[in-house]
Amino acid sequence: MRIAILGLEHETNTFLPGRTTYEDFVAPGGWPPLSRGEAVLPALEGSGVATAGAVAAARTHGGVELVPILWTIALPGATVAEEAFARLMDDAIAGLKAAHAEAPLDGVFAEMHGAMVSEAHDHAEAHLAGAIRAALGPDVPLAVALDLHGNISDKLVDAATLLEAYRTYPHVDMKETGARAMRRLIAFLADGAAPQKAVARPPFQIALTWQCTLFGPGKAVVDEAEAMMAADPDLAVATFFGFPLADIPGAGPAIVTQHPDAATARSAARRLGALWDRLEPQFDGPLPDAPAAIAEAMQCAMEPGRGPVVIADTQDNPGGGGPGDTTGMLAALLAADAPALLVHIADADACAAAHAAGLGATIDVALGGRALPQTGAPIAGPWIVAALGDGRFVGEGPMYGGNHIALGPVACLTRGNVRVIVAPKRMQASEPALPKHLGQDPFEAQILVVKSSVHFRGAYQDRARRVIVARAPGPVTADLADLPARRQTKRAAGRASQTITTS
Ligand SMILES: [Zn+2]
Structure with missing residues (x-):
């Protein structure tokens, strides 16, 4: 199996002044620096990022030829300058096309955040996923490992063959998330059973402070998803708490369920959406000055x-x-x-x-x-x-x-x-x-x-x-009532999570 490896991610706070530039992607504090081609795997050696987990899983499985293309992240910050996003995306797509021309790729593993906003694209990583799909055609599966803070659009869900998200905040399972995505991609290449996907969208935003999965409602929703996956090993749930500091349509929580049977995916999404709706008032707490x-x-x-x-x-x-x-x-x-x-x-x-x-x-x-x-x-x-x-x-x-x-x-x-x-x-x-x-x-x-x-x-x-x-x-x-948001979904009494099915 010949699998391309790619990482391009950012969490964008659109309320900040200024722009996130190409230089911000080159050497972000605490994270591996931008790397291309053969330099990617050494740059991620020893790190806990999702791609490192995907690489380890592929090596453990064996029989996988990894084709590293590009890996880069910038620290969370202002809207990404369009020339920076376009340059990085063009590099990624050109690298994928060249690799595919050299010898056909069997699959692509991509690490994304899910909440990148560029000047021209509210959902920049969905645009990237669409470009990957356009470059390689409909038959090359795309596995995407994402941050739990992603603001996930239907376009991204449609473009991806399968999605995985961190299940912890604080994020202590980044590497495991990448490994899960790679294991599912390898399994798909072996048996060809594509997951059917459904998405539940709770109609409210949650402040970062109250998204923690160690206690309270944040723990309850990830525990329920875990229990459902334990009961049905064919079910995969990617839970996104969303990033509320992005004033874009589609910001907010999304639960993406994946199952070989579309009806099962849909009922799992409905059940989890209803749980989120019930727990919504509990995503709150004291905030002294x-x-x-x-x-x-x-x-x-x-x-x-x-x-x-x-x-x-x-x-x-x-x-x-x-x-x-x-x-x-x-x-x-x-x-x-x-x-x-x-x-x-x-x-x-x-x-x-x-x-x-x-x-x-x-x-x-x-x-x-x-x-x-x-x-x-x-x-x-x-x-x-x-x-x-x-x-x-x-x-x-x-x-x-x-x-x-x-x-x-x-x-x-x-x-x-x-x-x-x-x-x-x-x-x-x-x-x-x-x-x-x-x-x-x-x-x-x-x-x-x-x-x-x-x-x-x-x-x-x-x-x-x-x-x-x-x-x-x-x-x-921290108190979203203070947020001057205009374009994103706002909390409204009486509304319930919407569930949609995608291909
Ligand atoms: Zn995050």
Whole structure:
């Protein structure tokens, strides 16, 4: 079997100013860099991404010739510049056509996110999937591994032969998701039984903060899908919670059921859609502001117990397009002189100033607050340079574990009881190896503040004394009533999930 391997993905927050450019895809913080052709497999070696899982599954099966084409991701951010998307898509399609001309491809494995928006395409990855289908014809199966945050269009479902999605948020099963997609593709090539697909679309959006699959309604919907798949091994369910920070038609949850029998796929989609409808009011929770969250954390830290009190600065989550440099939480920590470790502020100038001044120096730089001035001003010095590092470390958390991470020169700055990790680039705060690289053990902190909505839970929840999700000013809107969305589906009383069948 000759199977092409491809990855092109982005999670686009259309409410952010600016554009995500080609350069943002070249070397994203925490993830493997852009790679092409023979360089793809070495670039993904040791990483936990879906394509790495697909490659491992193909090797385990044996008899598969892998034809790597291109793999690239940019950190979540603003709408993708059309020239960047077009250049990457054209590379991918040209690579597939050349490989297919050299010797016919039997199948394609593609890793996508599902929530990429380019300037010309609300559903950019659906456009890519359609282009793959057009380039190779209807007979070459396409297996797609997607992020649970995908905003999945019917066009993508139609273009794909089969779909798999992460079943966890925090995402700790990326590799397994890629492996599942590859195993199903290989099985399809062996027996030719194409899955029939149905899609249920719950008529509401869910804030990232309440999409976690570790507890509550998020856990209930993935558990039910797992139970249904356990009862019927021919059923596959890809559950998408959607990415609400995209003001496009079709943003929101979608449950894609796949089964050799169309009626069974449809009834499974209906059943899961009805469960989502029932659980909709439970996708919610408290959102204290920064001073209230810090006061609660300081009180909790004085009580008996073990582990840090973790505060999630959810509205500056880099995983939702936050710039990682908003200062509302930092200002409140300093005002309270809270015994806290903040991971992290993205500020290249402050990192350079700390390295120029050296360990133990006092520097007078204004920290953060540059990307979105309306969310809060930079925080003036002085800061003590408490630790310095080159920013090269290997991920040890459940999301970036095994990834070789190169953030550039990093520092730990302190004032009073507040310690701030500073790095030149942003990155999801799910990686204990970053503060440890600077000699700051996050598990020993009294209060650990992370710029994250949910991914931090993979690394910290089990060892946290308490988790408090807080709302400081930032662009990753946690209360969707605050979101100025016009084009996406909005919550409306009395409406139920729609189920449609696709081919
Ligand atoms: Zn995601």
